[in-house]
Amino acid sequence: MIVYAGIDPVTGKRVYLRETIQGTDKAAHKRAEKTLNKLLAQADKQQTATSSVKFSFALEEWMRTNEIEESTSNTYRGYINRTIVPALGEQPVNKVSVRMLETFYSDLRRCRERCDGKPYVEYRKPDEHDCQKAKCRPHACSPMAQSTVRQIHAIISGTLDAAERWEWIDSNPARVARKPKQKRPEPTPPTPAEAARLSEEAFRIDDDWGTLVWLAMITGMRRGELAALRFSHIDLDQEVVWVHRNWVRGKEKDTKTHQRRRIALDSETVALLREQHDRVAERVGGAGAEFREDLFVFSSIETPDHTEPYSPNAMTPRYKKMATRLGINTHLHALRHYSATELLTAGVDLPTVSGRLGHGGGGATTLKVYAAWVAASDRKAAEILGSRMPKRRRD
Template structure:
């Protein structure tokens, strides 16, 4: 084979192509033994200027070196490659995957990516977690400017500023730990390592949940304001408050799942959006549940259904039970109210009332009011859709469960026969 042919073959190992306002570096990594399809390592570089092309060239060299290392039987698979294979094979929902990729690219890969998986120890991970708690960017402590854009740019225009260390919250570090542990569990299954060091590595303690529901007086103001703004919006806020449904569950609700004669709502799905594209998916616990409705809620939903029917007729549409209960503002009954729009509108409404709260707090309100009224834990857990037979409910609402237990003790004491004392 001539030298020219060898050079051409080497160049074919990778390529750089423009995708919109970015460059994609692509390096051939062999054929998958299971699927028979070619594998590629890819990385995206923001920008298309000369500086971006220089960075792309460096990334190309790095990816080619990673492929060479993984093909060598004397060297260990890199953690970065293990991450890629885990992401490719793991059964993860799109929204969860999107969040995982963000943590991986921002925090995990820059620090641990080049390490061989068999060189990662519990101490490595604990040191990494400690650094994340100190600074989420894992800086070296030296001053530098946090540039808000790559390549050549005007720092004043982009509002670049000196870096200030800000540590990750304990809950976020625990999420990072969960991702790393998942990758290393896969590495164990694939015989790349003999044990998972993340199993014994210490991670930040989980902070106890601190639900902050609105007070009954605040809840009344919120409901009154919601109905004042819009009857449909008021019904949505009321339903969330009385049923404890999650935001996505309220948005995904269709009339076919509402039985107004029996006074039952079936919660079977949740609505979510990712990069502006919405879709229905399973509920958080992947379980269907039926929630009983009170008389006032049934009346409000009947009135709301009549309004939806009138709206459909005004558009010349025959009524369909597959219409969403809460549709988008434009009046299209076939498209749901987006979860982000619900949160934003609720936040603005609460701010006008000078109440510091958010939409999810309505779920907390429903739970705490039921527990305070003495409703048993299993019933509350069932309405909320908590798994574990009430264990999650007990953990999140421990303070209110204790108050309900005190109330139960007083009720029982008052019903006990009186004992005469000398």
């Protein structure tokens, strides 16, 4: 039994609802009539929406009512405008189906432009021009990354969840639609020898820079958390640092997981931070200002009074340039991996490592990212226990 249900807006192909009824007796005939009525009602529901709300409108309403960070909102807006609306925007929200979404994701994984497979030229200018000078080139399919498609799926799913709450649709098809599998995290921390070289080079360049790199290694703090760190967040007598702020796109905000965490410091790190405190106090006084505990620990040379933080966007290229000069292929965020893996390798328990990193999920995130090092730590624990057991005599 086949019933026409409209045109798939993603593929442009006709959509049919199908169901098979076995048998030729009277009972089978009744089942067929019942099934036909069901399919006709389903097709009618898909073709004649009870609401004229388009998916693009639902997206806008979800963005308007959803409480998310500005940086996240800007990222979502880019995906919506460039990818989602061109493909699904004109579709009534109650016609979005599981098959439609899976086809959409599959198309993106094949080509981010969702081309039809036919060759064409990517023109760089809309008006008449010299293609050679404008560097126009034939289109080459480039698949969209799995992580990006998953983000797009999250936007669509969030919108359809809202549409379901608002009673625009009966159920959210994105809830059961298959999305690309999440790639297993593969952290690549520097080796202890490389970390030592990076730290030495950082202090050779500048004491402030050396202290920042050292603190990143020891605490595993994110770059935005290092930028937002103030002297008032550090208790040198108790030897702890409180991490509860983050610097993102020129604004001070909560940490990524909206958690306030306490990180214990070793005596060497405390000594370095005391030196940083004294150095900044002298610098601020030399600039004709008064030192206050709420000043930022790290700042750029352009703001000697430390009223503005060292920009995270300046930290990353500076660190990368330093590492490249040393012949080490790494990046600033890898210092967070270094801190975690060194602790786990040393046998520190998972909840403690998770707490220092500020991971959510009670250690689930830490375990997922650093599974190999957790396994190594577990092996080390087994060897320690085994070494302490009495040895059995074997004949």
